[in-house]
């Protein structure tokens with residue numbers, strides 16, 4: 001274990017490798033380096049090159065480890081995958097995205113992603129820009145409610161936002177436990193509930209702080225542009241909001257089967273399609289879920305450029 005207290009187990013690694021299909025002499029992008037699980041596996045699978053991206057500078061010690069092992073076959077670029085076109089100038093044979101936060105980010109209490117421990121309400125992956133505390137203390141109540149509803153699918157978003165607006169009149173909300181306590185006053189946890197109800201609001205704030213859904217949309221579009229013909233785009237996502245974006249992106253950019261008439265054969269429209277093939281959602285095996293509970297909500301989709 002290198003940069004973290006708890007190792008990040010790469011999710012659906014075997015399926016990702018099968019979909020990406022690394023070959024000698026080719027170039028791949030790991031758009032979400034994290035603990036380098038995918039990067040290292042790709043480098044081991046073929047005598048290829050990997051360009052890795054991450055917006056979080058705390059991954060740099062692990063980047064150094066991989067550099068020591070793989071030398072010029074590995075290159076790291078610090079930045080957001082929404083800037084894929086600026087970070088990756090070269091054409092590529094494949095790209096993989098493993099969306100969301102890493103176990104290291106979740107487990108480092110001071111990053112403020114989790115309410116398992118009390119910590120400053122931060123949640124910034126890049127450690128720059130507005131923190132979750134900034135949003136919680138400054139956004140109009142309405143806007144806060146929209147974030148909780150749209151990004152957390154929280155049914156009691158208006159009531160939570162109202163409680164937050166009331167609480168911050170007395171004193172700014174600065175810690176994870178303070179916020180969790182306010183949320184729990186509205187949505188109480190019942191004994192049979194596996195997931196704490198504050199999780200939805202924390203997820204929503206994290207998505208807003210890091211502009212995650214826009215990043216994903218931009219990242220997919222720009223990565224697809226850089227793929228050569230036959231190149232592969234592989235995405236692992238963890239919740240319905242992300243999966244909707246990935247599914248729609250693949251669907252809208254794939255060859256479509258048109259049913260012209262009941263009596264004639266199906267026709268395939270090929271005009272402006274980017275991908276010749278797009279997979280359905282693939283889920284982790286029961287065995288993987290047993291070994292790594294974090295994988296339980298993962299979905300993998302991949303597409304192959306025309």
Ligand SMILES: C[S@@+](CC[C@H](N)C(=O)[O-])C[C@H]1O[C@@H](n2cnc3c(N)ncnc32)[C@H](O)[C@@H]1O
Pocket residue numbers: 008009010011031032033034035036037038039053054055056059079080081082098099100101102103125215216
């Ligand atoms: C789930 S982890 C990836 C784990 C990695 N596949 C592994 O096996 O170790 C996601 C990583 O993506 C990074 N990340 C999330 N959004 C990003 C973005 N928009 N641009 C660049 N990196 C991002 C996070 O900082 C985090 O390190």
